[in-house]
Amino acid sequence: MPSTATIDIAIPAYKPKWFRECLRSALGQTYPINRVVIADDRADDQIRNIVSAFTDARIRYHKNPRRQGLVGNYLQLAQLSDAKWIKYLDDDDMLMPDAVENLFSIAQNDDSTAIVFGNQLDFREGERPVPGRLNLPTRIPGKAYFLKYYPRTPITLFSRILIKTDIVRGFDPDQIDTN
Numbered sequence: 001m002p003s004t005a006t007i008d009i010a011i012p013a014y015k016p017k018w019f020r021e022c023l024r025s026a027l028g029q030t031y032p033i034n035r036v037v038i039a040d041d042r043a044d045d046q047i048r049n050i051v052s053a054f055t056d057a058r059i060r061y062h063k064n065p066r067r068q069g070l071v072g073n074y075l076q077l078a079q080l081s082d083a084k085w086i087k088y089l090d091d092d093d094m095l096m097p098d099a100v101e102n103l104f105s106i107a108q109n110d111d112s113t114a115i116v117f118g119n120q121l122d123f124r125e126g127e128r129p130v131p132g133r134l135n136l137p138t139r140i141p142g143k144a145y146f147l148k149y150y151p152r153t154p155i156t157l158f159s160r161i162l163i164k165t166d167i168v169r170g171f172d173p174d175q176i177d178t179n
Helices: 019-027 046-052 069-080 099-107 142-151 155-160 165-171
Strands: 008-014 035-040 059-063 085-088 113-117 120-122 130-132 162-163
Touching: 008 099, 008 120, 008 142, 019 035, 019 046, 035 069, 046 059, 059 130, 069 085, 069 165, 085 099, 085 165, 099 113, 099 162, 113 155, 155 162, 162 165
Parallel strands: 008 035, 008 085, 035 059
Antiparallel strands: 085 162, 113 162, 120 130
16 A cells, blocks of 8 residues: 555553553554654653663653653654554554554545544454444544534543544643543
C-alpha cells in the first residue's frame, strides 16, 4: 500500500508490565508509520528503561514533567505528534501487524473521514482471546459529529481509533469522560 499520509502511533505510558510488547507491536506495523510517540507519565524510570533498549529511530520519547493522568496524556500526545493521523495505543494493548494498514484503508478514500474505529480482542492472563465489540460506526466524518454522537467521549475508545491529529488538538478535556 503506498503511503499517502503520515501516521504516528501514540502511547500514553504509565504501566510497564506489558509496555515492551506494546512498543514492539507498534514498531512492527505493515503500514509505514512516521513515529511511535511515547508520553511517559510515571515518576520513576521504568518506561524510560524499556524504551532505551530499542534503537528504532522512529521512537520519540517524552517524559512528562508532572503527572498528566490518562486524559492529559492523550491530549499531550497530540501536541507531540507532527503526523496527520494518530493511532492511539494504550500501554497494556498490542496491535496486530496490519492494524494501522487496515484502519487507514478505510480512511484514505474519503477526505471527510476524521475518525476510524477498530475492534479488539481481549486477552486476560490464562484465558483465550475474546472478541470485544461496541455498537460503533466504522468511520465518522468529523469532530462536530463525533461530539454530537458521543457527547461524553468514553476514554476506552481512544485505544481503538485512528484519528486526525487536528481533531484531538481541538478536544476540550472536559468533553472526555474519565469514568
